[in-house]
Amino acid sequence: MSVRPYVTLSCAMSIDGYLDGSAPRRLAMSNEADFDRVDEVRSRNDAIMVGASTVRRDNPRLLVRDAGRRARRLSSGCAVSPVKVTVTASGELSPDAAFFTVGDVPRLVYTPSEGERRLRARLGDRATVVGLGTQVTMAALLDDLGERRAVRRLMVEGGGTVLTQFLQADLVDELQLVIAPFFVGEPGAPRAAAAGRYPWTASRRARLADTQQIGDVVLLRYALSDRCDVRPDPGGTATADDAAASSERL
Numbered sequence: 001m002s003v004r005p006y007v008t009l010s011c012a013m014s015i016d017g018y019l020d021g022s023a024p025r026r027l028a029m030s031n032e033a034d035f036d037r038v039d040e041v042r043s044r045n046d047a048i049m050v051g052a053s054t055v056r057r058d059n060p061r062l063l064v065r066d067a068g069r070r071a072r073r074l075s076s077g078c079a080v081s082p083v084k085v086t087v088t089a090s091g092e093l094s095p096d097a098a099f100f101t102v103g104d105v106p107r108l109v110y111t112p113s114e115g116e117r118r119l120r121a122r123l124g125d126r127a128t129v130v131g132l133g134t135q136v137t138m139a140a141l142l143d144d145l146g147e148r149r150a151v152r153r154l155m156v157e158g159g160g161t162v163l164t165q166f167l168q169a170d171l172v173d174e175l176q177l178v179i180a181p182f183f184v185g186e187p188g189a190p191r192a193a194a195a196g197r198y199p200w201t202a203s204r205r206a207r208l209a210d211t212q213q214i215g216d217v218v219l220l221r222y223a224l225s226d227r228c229d230v231r232p233d234p235g236g237t238a239t240a241d242d243a244a245a246s247s248e249r250l
């Protein structure tokens with residue numbers, strides 16, 4: 001039986017599909033209420049993953065913030081916060097990044113086997129470095145998390161390079177997409193999803209399972225596998241045929 005973790009992708013993007021601006025300072029996409037919702041989702045996962053660029057640019061702590069949620073995790077026998085996970089090919093990660101220094105939780109860094117020893121020397125005891133062949137694939141990474149690290153639920157928070165790989169490889173169970181009420185419009189800014197082939201197309205539509213307004217943003221939840229049991233969209237009966245019919249009417 002597969003022990004591949006249940007994968008939730010979570011990100012916030014502008015109306016025109018950007019995860020961030022191109023200025024040095026990170027653009028806040030979401031609002032406080034949504035950050036709190038994300039904190040709740042974090043608290044229900046065994047591991048949280050971001051790409052190395054996000055570690056470098058945002059310097060995220062990747063911890064559960066709310067004291068009640070931390071206490072709930074402890075009382076159910078979990079660590080206070082989920083395991084932190086990242087992936088790098090260059091090995092350009094500072095051991096002083098908050099990812100490595102904040103919070104008493106295990107950290108995993110996946111990298112091609114070639115650079116494993118060098119990265120281990122750089123990070124010392126601040127992380128477990130895992131070499132995964134000539135090129136790290138998200139499938140191999142999930143297998144390692146499930147089989148060797150006892151991770152049953154993985155939350156992937158970005159950025160776009162990482163999100164794209166999970167989506168294009170059809171490894172996502174649930175997508176939680178927040179739309180911020182503005183445009184970015186900068187060609188150099190990171191997008192949530194890069195060009196390429198995706199399993200969901202106009203003729204194979206993803207299932208919209210739920211929508212929720214949270215202040216000035218909207219949360220869209222897509223069920224991308226049969227393992228996702230979010231409640232069905234009450235009005236969501238549109239099919240590819242309906243869409244084709246409505247585009248003909250325009």
Ligand SMILES: NC(=O)c1ccc[n+]([C@@H]2O[C@H](COP(=O)([O-])OP(=O)(O)OC[C@H]3O[C@@H](n4cnc5c(N)ncnc54)[C@H](OP(=O)(O)O)[C@@H]3O)[C@@H](O)[C@H]2O)c1
Pocket residue numbers: 010011012013018019020026029050051052053054055057058087088089090091092111112135136137138157158159160161162163165190
């Ligand atoms: N709005 C949101 O919800 C949200 C969430 C997260 C991040 N962000 C934003 O997204 C931006 C970063 O996104 P991004 O697409 O540029 O980068 P990213 O996905 O965070 O990280 C990409 C990096 O991860 C490593 N990587 C990815 N796949 C790999 C693989 N298969 N094997 C080995 N290494 C791999 C590489 O690191 P090396 O370069 O070290 O080789 C690559 O350059 C930032 O601006 C951040 O603020 C926004």
